Amino acid sequence: MNRLIVSTAMMFAAVLFPGGVSIRNAAAGTPVYVGQAKPQLVPMHTIDHSAWNKLLGKYVDSDGRVDYQGWHASGEDQALLDDYLQTLSTASIATDTKSTRSPRLAFWINAYNALTIKGILREYPTTSIRNHTPRLWGYHIWHDLKLHVGHQPFSLDEIEHQVLRKMGEPRIHFAIVCASIGCPRLLNEAYVPERVDEQLTANAKDFFTRRQNFRHDVAGKRFYLSAILKWFAEDFGDDQSQVLKRIAVWLPDETARRAAMDNAVSLSYLDYNWQLNAQTAR
Template sequence: MNRHVPTALTLAAALVLSVVASRHAVAGTPVYVGDAKAKLVPMHTIDHSSWNKLLAKYVDSDGRVDYKRWHASGPDQTSLDNYLKHLSTASIAADEKTTHAHRLAFWINAYNALTIKGILREYPTTSIRNHTPKLWGYHIWHDLKLHVGHQPFSLDEIEHQVLRKMGEPRIHFAIVCASIGCPRLLSEAYVPERVDEQLTTNAKDFFSRSQNFRHDVSGKRFYLSAILNWFGEDFGDGQSEVLRRIAGWLPDSTAQRAALGNAVSIAYLDYNWQLNAQSAQ
């Protein structure tokens, strides 16, 4: 066979590779939000009141979001964009007045607001997982980036490189991936003055829901959200430490005693990736 004369098979293979290569060239193209050139201010001066108003308007007590109505409102989509631009003005440099509570509230709000922005860009959709491809293409957790302090941060980076490094495991009951299996999205902004209280309230709410926690008393077993499987190391080293850490957030004294005594085995519940939309949608 003349090696310089391509066969139909090699031509087909070359065509496939060409298509893949061209798709890969645009795969994962970042989508930036916020303001890359914002004039910076200390993080403790950031005002979360506009985010608070949007949450109060579109999020119910179960953390379900009225994406349909929000998506249909040009002014409120603009309000979200303006809030994200406001977040961009925060300096990430240390300063004397920016406390751990300021940073915690800021980055939780940033994560949740960026997630909502990402879903509204794709709406209508049934799950955030529709926008997390395994091979190529726009990936919402990696490619949607918020400028803060002149640096772009993806959802993945905010979660793993910022929030998890703050040593506060209750973030896992506060940051929301727009799914039913997530903790509820509070219908209010996190604020430095109350962030500790808000985190504890949401942690207790999280374990009060059967989708996240069940206690088989006779079988001496806890059924826990997959979040505790994925991020167990943030709660302690090994089962006994994890159980002691979550004990105070469990819904009744029987479960709390079982956790403190490490007197149960653990199984993990299936995670529900369906969109956390209000039922009318």
């Protein structure tokens, strides 16, 4: 009887998750915790992101593609990532006078991206993060992979929706990366408090230079935008006019910027590519 139940469950898993789901992940959906649960805490602005910077420089190219194969093969560099996540765990989330907006932005963007990489390396080889986001049961990478910070566990969803989005900074959507080709470029350097504003603007401008994210049909008076601008439109403004004025400064040419400022275009949204943002073999 038990074999029949397991066999039936696996059959339904194959139907519901055609992208593939591991037996271990389909079993229970038990949360996976990363970092220290009860470390001694330090102010968030004192957290050192240099280890993350080193790993990004080694494994991420200028287009934001990741050498998951090489990273996965290196026990030493997987351990360095784990050590960095342990360091993030020591940050106090209590308000203090020096942990202002810039240190918090840099911290949480790095935390989101590092936790995502950790989650993908845990599942590697895989072809998409969506292979690990089941609809009904089992381990869900966005919900069940949790990073301890300041004695509290945070999932990827919680970091994105309960922390970063509440900071009122729409450029986060051009910085946090869900390990997919459709995502913004994963910057191959760590976000740091003293340059985070500059880094966010640079990545926002880069985002709109890529045809997967933005196209302007001048004759047809239409913008084709990444689905990110549809999913999170409210973070950019209350209506189309406000959204277009907000993104205008990041658009790649004066014609597009003027069309956005004048609200002189219709909007369509591009298909989102969930394939893994992995470097292609040479």
